[in-house]
Amino acid sequence: MTQHINPKSVAHLPTELADRIVSQMQTADFSGHFSATDYQALLSQSGMTDTEFKLALLPIAATRAYCEISNFHVGAIAEGLSGNIYFGANIEIAGVQLNQTVHAEQSAISHAWMKGETGLKNITINHTPCGHCRQFMNELNGIENLSIQLPERPAYRLAELLPESFGPKDLGIEARLMDNQQHSYQFDSDNAAIISTIKALNNSYAPYSNNHSGVTLKTQSGAIYSGSYAENAAFNPSLPPLQVAINLLLLAGEDLANIESVVLAENASGTISHLAETQSTLEAINPDITIDYLSI
Numbered sequence: 001m002t003q004h005i006n007p008k009s010v011a012h013l014p015t016e017l018a019d020r021i022v023s024q025m026q027t028a029d030f031s032g033h034f035s036a037t038d039y040q041a042l043l044s045q046s047g048m049t050d051t052e053f054k055l056a057l058l059p060i061a062a063t064r065a066y067c068e069i070s071n072f073h074v075g076a077i078a079e080g081l082s083g084n085i086y087f088g089a090n091i092e093i094a095g096v097q098l099n100q101t102v103h104a105e106q107s108a109i110s111h112a113w114m115k116g117e118t119g120l121k122n123i124t125i126n127h128t129p130c131g132h133c134r135q136f137m138n139e140l141n142g143i144e145n146l147s148i149q150l151p152e153r154p155a156y157r158l159a160e161l162l163p164e165s166f167g168p169k170d171l172g173i174e175a176r177l178m179d180n181q182q183h184s185y186q187f188d189s190d191n192a193a194i195i196s197t198i199k200a201l202n203n204s205y206a207p208y209s210n211n212h213s214g215v216t217l218k219t220q221s222g223a224i225y226s227g228s229y230a231e232n233a234a235f236n237p238s239l240p241p242l243q244v245a246i247n248l249l250l251l252a253g254e255d256l257a258n259i260e261s262v263v264l265a266e267n268a269s270g271t272i273s274h275l276a277e278t279q280s281t282l283e284a285i286n287p288d289i290t291i292d293y294l295s296i
C-alpha cells in the first residue's frame with residue numbers, strides 16, 4: 001500500500017533527510033515504526049542528538065492522528081528496550097463515546113507492546129501528558145526507568161509527574177503492563193484472524209477483571225491487525241482491545257473504512273465484557289462490519 005505523507009510534517013528537516021524518511025514510510029510494509037538499525041542510520045544522517053531527532057519526528061507521528069472531534073493532533077515516539085522506534089498518535093471517532101478515545105502516549109505504548117516489546121526506554125511527546133496518560137504509564141513494567149521527554153523541557157521520570165500515585169500494588173497486583181506474560185487459552189481454528197485473536201488474548205493484561213481478551217480487524221485487502229486488552233489499576237484509563245487493534249491499523253496508514261470484519265475473543269469467566277462496547281463502536285464506524293464473537 002502506498003502511503004500518503006503530508007509534506008508539511010517533514011518541512012522542518014533537511015531535504016535529504018526528509019526524502020529518506022518519506023521513502024522509508026512509503027514502502028509497502030511500513031507500519032509506523034523504525035527498526036533500531038534504520039533509526040540509528042537516520043539519526044546519524046540528521047546530525048542531531050537522539051532527543052533532538054525524536055522531537056523532530058513528532059510532527060510526522062502526529063500526522064497519524066485520527067481526531068475527528070478535537071482536531072488536536074498529538075504525536076508520540078516510544079523507544080522499546082530493543083531500540084526500535086514506535087509512532088503513536090491520538091484517536092477519536094465521531095459518534096463514539098469520548099471514553100473510547102486513545103491518547104498518543106497510549107497509542108505509542110500499546111504499539112510497542114503489540115510488536116513484542118517488554119519495556120520502554122523513553123517516550124517523547126509534543127504536548128504535556130494528561131492525568132489519564134500519567135495514570136496509564138504508571139502501570140508499565142520498568143516505569144521507574146522510563147524517561148519522558150517534552151519539547152524544551154528536561155526529561156522527566158513519571159514519579160515527578162505523578163507523585164503520591166495509585167497503582168497496581170495498591171490492589172495487591174504484582175504483574176505489570178508489558179510484562180512478558182502468556183496466558184494459555186486455546187481455540188482450535190485454521191482461520192488466520194481467529195488464530196491471531198487468540199494470540200492477542202493470550203498476551204492481554206487484565207489482572208483486575210480477568211477479562212483476557214483480544215480483537216482482530218480484517219480489511220478488504222485481507223490484512224489483519226490484532227490488539228490485546230490493557231487494563232489499569234484506576235480502571236478508566238484501561239485500553240480496550242478494539243482500540244489497540246484500530247491503533248495499529250491507523251499507524252499502518254490504513255483507513256477505518258477498510259475494515260471488513262472483526263473477531264472479538266474474551267474469557268467467558270471475566271467480571272466484565274467487551275462485547276457491547278465493541279459492537280457499538282463498530283456500528284458507529286460502519287454498520288456493515290461483521291463481528292465474530294468467541295467467549296472461551
Ligand SMILES: [Zn+2]
Pocket residue numbers: 103104105129130131132133134
Ligand atoms: Zn493523555
